[in-house]
Amino acid sequence: MRYKKRKYFLAGRINLIQRSKIRELFEKAKKMDDVISLGIGEPDFDTPQVIKEAAKRAIDEGYTHYTPNAGIPEFREAIAEYYKTHYKVDISPDDIIVTAGAYEATYLAFQTLLEQDDDVIIPDPAFVCYVEDAKIAEAGILRIPLREENEFQIDPDELVEAITKRTRMLVINYPNNPTGAVLKKRTVKAIADIAEDYNLYILSDEPYEHFLYEGAKHYPMIKYAPDNTILANSFSKTFAMTGWRLGFTIAPTQVIRDMIKLHAYVIGNVTSFIQIAGITALRDKRSWEALEAMRQTYAERRKLVLHHLNKMPHITPFRPKGAFYLWAKIDPELGMSSEDFADWLLENAGVVVIPGTAFGKAGEGWIRISYATKKSQLTEAMQRMNEALSKL
Ligand SMILES: Cc1ncc(COP(=O)(O)O)c(C=O)c1O
Known part of the structure; x- marks a missing residue:
């Protein structure tokens, strides 16, 4: 179809959304030969077989119809059960909505909770979608820097200082994309206390909860601030299911009821047979065994990349x-911005990394390296980087 050349009148709000810088870099890399991408933020593993079989069976068994907007009751029960057994947190299945990944969960939270001109605190650096969600909600955005000396955890004192009468919500995401940082229990508790004292919502985006190394633990915010927390979670990373679009949100009953109103007119419900496969993902021990095998592989890759980076110049x-x-600092003596460095690395080493500024101003001077890539590729990329950097 060839459309007429004419001016289309579009809603102004759509122009508020910024195209991800990450995509631009990928597009440039696609036109080049022999490029290794350490830019991608998705597991390179296939979904565990047991989950795939469950989806196929569900189609044959007739799970091809609408489901309740909030999701299939048995699936929501399985999610509640998971929080009980894993974290000893009691959640009612009624306080859960099955969403199209964590993306939808965060979008619903922003749209449901923020009025025009309410402020939301978003750490810097942070995953890209929160700022765009805030813009579409026409909320004010306050960024608080995450510092290396705090191991990229939120500093509770800085958080209190940033709060004003207009602040309604704080976004947190641990284990963190892009820094890989985790939150210590005392920081989780401090944030929970602040949220309660100042009557703030905490949108806690936790899709990496199982990817933990060196004995680190995850403390779900909902356990420490149940009345204030909107939990966003997803099967995308946990069970290598990015393409399935399966996630959920947990929030206080009244909030969930309002989120469902929006979800009902945008998504209706998440695909029926995928929800059924989600029950298997949570209840079948084979999917947990597959997750643990993936985690161990990530742990080995992490060690390998750290080993190489620690020896690399600049x-x-x-x-x-x-x-x-991996969040890595560029030698300031090079005089290159994060974007310059990522471009330089692509051209001189054929390796894609993400400039830290894709995640906020505080990411200047940093790059993000994803190790969701095969060991052989990682080793080759590290050698290429070392060679290129050694010439500087
Ligand atoms: C921190 C974070 N939140 C949310 C998402 C979106 O994930 P989903 O596939 O569950 O929508 C991602 C994906 O990379 C992410 O890194």
């Missing part, structure tokens, strides 16, 4: 305890 990695990313 780059210093932060030692992350979670997710599957």
